[in-house]
Amino acid sequence: MKNNHPVDEEPPIEKPPFFNSWKGMYWLVLGNLAFMIALFYIITKIYE
């Protein structure tokens, strides 16, 4: 069967969006985790 899909010519990303390096992206993920844990802790305390 012939494959008629359009050829994807978009270059692959090498750098993360919004950050100059991957380090920034890693800190975003870890910072988001810390924020969520803090938020969940506050929710637990407010509604306990």
Add this chain to the structure above:
Amino acid sequence: MRPLDWIVLLGTIGFIVIYGIWKTRGSQDIEGYLKGDNSMKWWTIGLSIMATQASAITFLSTPGQAYEDGMRFVQFYFGLPIAMVIISVTVIPIFYKLNVYTAYEFLENRFDLKTRSLAALLFLVQRGLAAGITIYAPAIILSTMLGWSLTITNLVIGVVVIIYTMSGGSKAVSVTQKQQMAVMMGGMIIAGIMVVSYLPDNVGFGDAVAVAGKLGKMNVVDFNWDWKTSWDDRYNFWSGITGGLFLALSYFGTDQSQVARYLGGKSIGESRLGLLFNGLLKIPMQFMILFIGVMVFVFYQFNEPPVFFNEGTKSKLYATEHATELRTLEANYSSIFEEKKQAMQSLVSALKTEDEAAIAIAETKVENLNAAGKEVREEVKALITKAVPNAETKDTDYVFISFVMKYLPAGLVGLLLAVIFAAAMSSVASEMNALASTTVVDIYKRSINPNGSPMHYVNASKVLTIAWGIIAILFATFASMLDNLIQAVNIIGSIFYGTILGIFLVAFYFKRIKGNAVFFAAILAEVVVLYCFYFTEIAFLWFNVIGCVAVIVFGFILQTLIGKNEKELVKV
């Protein structure tokens, strides 16, 4: 099920399957079939990773878990974002550099063939069992709720997945998972909105959360740790951040059903971003699903819940000579509920006026009545055990689907069932694809028939996808009901993951330890984990840590001993 529900259900599932087959049509070589030609963008990878992990059990069992136990299950995922970062930094570059098809190929490069084969076999056993449960778990619930036979439901899920996974390989799995994730998220958000809208007029969203908090369901984080008692506490911050980290490292870094998702990336950057996308969104997603379960709990504080959520088992009980006893218990349960409903209104009024004394009185009354209701439920369960042999008395997995079937309007029932079928299919497809590719690449091509043509291996992968699919359907058909479905999958995973992760960690970070030492260390570690499983009360999340640490420790000891012997032999 009404006609509109059937149209929505069949239309959604049919569209996804046909789209997956059409999108990946055409001849494929082994690179295309197993790695999707390295053409995946980061959002496809991210959604595919999330869809693989989010099985039907996630959508059936998690709201039920929140209904019973509150929000604390979310802590199980605290280690996941850390694992995503570690894998992005260390694992992805190595896999890309070696251009591997499976994670286990790397182990031969680092150690030897027997260690690669051992890790691949551990994966095949563990994932083969899990694939059966991934089909069985939703099938047992859906068959009860829809009145279908269990075998038919198993076949519907299994065969549909086999068709498009066999047809399009890894790419078909990833492509369909994008649509499946959209259906899952859309369906759950609508279900969440509906349950809140069904609350009484005088109970707003804030009141509902406050009520849930007063009844102990907003227990999201627990930092408490007691060295004597906390080891068997399945969900607290410490077990989540450590055990959850090890489990996530092992699942995303060494389990081929996940590794295949990001190995198909267009570049290292796309794969990394896909994993980090999961690291950002997984916890909010789980929080949302649990929160829907809590809202269902609040809904049932104002609307009478069934005394037992599994209607199939309840019908069987009605067919026995114990039907009168059940009727009496149900009447008792109803009268307790009517009293509780009034107490709930008092609690809501007290919360609105912030009258602490009135809150305390109403809260105590509701708690007492909830305890009385729970006692009646226990009596019903005892009756089921007595009257219906082999019947499962744990009904939390039926809480959410029971709510959906009874209260949602036509069309939305079909959509929510499509969510569950889509979730089941997305996980099973990844599992079958991974089982087939590991069997072909790590066992068949490496040790049985290394000289086949590329097309021969594509065909072998297709045949093995069907074979693993049949095994999973058979296992699902003959599996007996397990304690809690989501926990059963996680327990099976934890028994094997620690050891597999230990092998990989040694490979990445402990260059001194060689093939023979790590091979026997892995076998010893698995024995230790199995001992802990059968003879101790340690919570299953810790098996990941124990297995992993045991491989490293035994590896060091054995390498030291082997090293000494080798030196002595050299001297001789």
